[in-house]
Amino acid sequence: MIQIKIPWAQPDIGEEELNEVVDSFRSGWLTMGPKVKTFEKGLSSFLNVPYALAVSNGTVALDLILKSMGIGPGDEVIVPAMTFFASTSTVSYQSAVPVFVDIDPQTFNLDPNCIAEAITKKTRAILFIDYGGNPADYDNLLKVSKRHGVPLIQDGAQSLGAVYKGRPVGAQAQVASMSFHMAKVMTTVEGGMIFCRKKSLWHDMLKRRNHGEPAGKKYTHAVLGTNARMSDIHAGIGLAQFNKLPLLIEKRKQVAKLYDHIFSSKKSKIQVSTTPYENSSNAYFFYPILIDQRDKISQRLLHEYGIDTRIAYPMPLWKQPVYRSSRLSFHKMKCPVAEYVTSKVLNLPIFPSMTTEMINYVGQAVLNEVERC
Numbered sequence: 001m002i003q004i005k006i007p008w009a010q011p012d013i014g015e016e017e018l019n020e021v022v023d024s025f026r027s028g029w030l031t032m033g034p035k036v037k038t039f040e041k042g043l044s045s046f047l048n049v050p051y052a053l054a055v056s057n058g059t060v061a062l063d064l065i066l067k068s069m070g071i072g073p074g075d076e077v078i079v080p081a082m083t084f085f086a087s088t089s090t091v092s093y094q095s096a097v098p099v100f101v102d103i104d105p106q107t108f109n110l111d112p113n114c115i116a117e118a119i120t121k122k123t124r125a126i127l128f129i130d131y132g133g134n135p136a137d138y139d140n141l142l143k144v145s146k147r148h149g150v151p152l153i154q155d156g157a158q159s160l161g162a163v164y165k166g167r168p169v170g171a172q173a174q175v176a177s178m179s180f181h182m183a184k185v186m187t188t189v190e191g192g193m194i195f196c197r198k199k200s201l202w203h204d205m206l207k208r209r210n211h212g213e214p215a216g217k218k219y220t221h222a223v224l225g226t227n228a229r230m231s232d233i234h235a236g237i238g239l240a241q242f243n244k245l246p247l248l249i250e251k252r253k254q255v256a257k258l259y260d261h262i263f264s265s266k267k268s269k270i271q272v273s274t275t276p277y278e279n280s281s282n283a284y285f286f287y288p289i290l291i292d293q294r295d296k297i298s299q300r301l302l303h304e305y306g307i308d309t310r311i312a313y314p315m316p317l318w319k320q321p322v323y324r325s326s327r328l329s330f331h332k333m334k335c336p337v338a339e340y341v342t343s344k345v346l347n348l349p350i351f352p353s354m355t356t357e358m359i360n361y362v363g364q365a366v367l368n369e370v371e372r373c
């Protein structure tokens with residue numbers, strides 16, 4: 001059996017979260033109660049976005065957004081060629097067509113310069129992420145969106161706490177989603193949230209979150225919805241986590257800073273990502289490096305050092321078995337950068353309670369193995 005000495009991720013859960021859970025049970029409000037509302041309010045004011053909607057996870061958040069925007073069969077949605085599967089599976093679930101577009105070699109985010117040639121009369125949205133917490137190129141994404149009249153959907157599952165040109169990430173696009181899954185920068189165990197600026201869109205999603213019921217009209221179903229509700233227990237955990245968000249982000253930044261320092265001596269063999277915009281910062285959900293012999297090194301880190309890593313993501317999306325083998329439609333543009341990055345990327349352990357000793361241990365193990373290969 002493999003002895004994991006350093007996990008890839010570890011949530012920072014303590015007394016505050018436990019107290020919130022107990023408090024929810026004591027209050028008698030178990031689902032969609034006051035804590036859900038307070039959680040929504042807290043995050044919408046943090047991002048300075050008028051409407052927020054807490055949901056059961058980040059995948060459902062994307063699904064509701066796409067449905068409420070009326071995206072359906074045959075519509076095209078631009079998606080980065082390298083992202084977590086939910087960014088494209090939710091598009092395919094609408095019977096819409098994801099169009100895979102290349103990423104930027106420095107940030108690994110959707111490259112705005114590659115979008116124009118992917119736009120057709122059928123393009124209904126540009127969906128993008130902030131890879132590993134590194135902010136996307138918002139100024140240029142907004143320019144392309146405006147020029148072509150195609151709305152942006154931010155899949156912000158990875159980037160709560162990141163900053164783009166002085167403003168928190170999540171406030172830039174017309175609509176954004178977030179995930180609070182266990183490994184994320186801030187967690188509700190499972191959970192997600194949607195942020196938007198348009199009341200009518202929010203209203204539609206509000207109904208869809210609860211089986212399409214309009215407020216106050218129990219058992220009346222105005223639109224086709226689902227159960228996407230967040231419980232008060234989960235929201236309570238989120239409130240406790242939200243209180244410590246600045247601390248959680250600061251600790252992640254410290255881990256990344258030390259990794260940067262350790263790898264600075266091997267720039268020719270270990271490429272790290274950067275944040276090239278002024279007054280901006282990464283939330284460091286991931287700490288990605290690009291290396292040769294990635295698969296071999298990740299195996300050695302695990303078996304010889306007990307270091308768990310992630311390959312996020314191992315292939316451009318059109319190579320996923322489900323797209324290769326099934327009837328799901330997609331289009332792909334030329335994506336040489338996504339091909340390159342997916343063959344080299346390795347995500348090292350990063351979490352708030354990582355000690356200097358642990359970071360040095362991982363850093364030195366990577367240096368050793370890069371030299372050895």
Ligand SMILES: Cc1ncc(COP(=O)(O)O)c(C=O)c1O
Pocket residue numbers: 057058059060083084086087129155157158178179180181191192
């Ligand atoms: C980019 C991206 N989008 C969507 C999701 C889905 O979020 P959830 O796991 O909360 O459904 C994730 C989760 O890792 C993600 O990384």
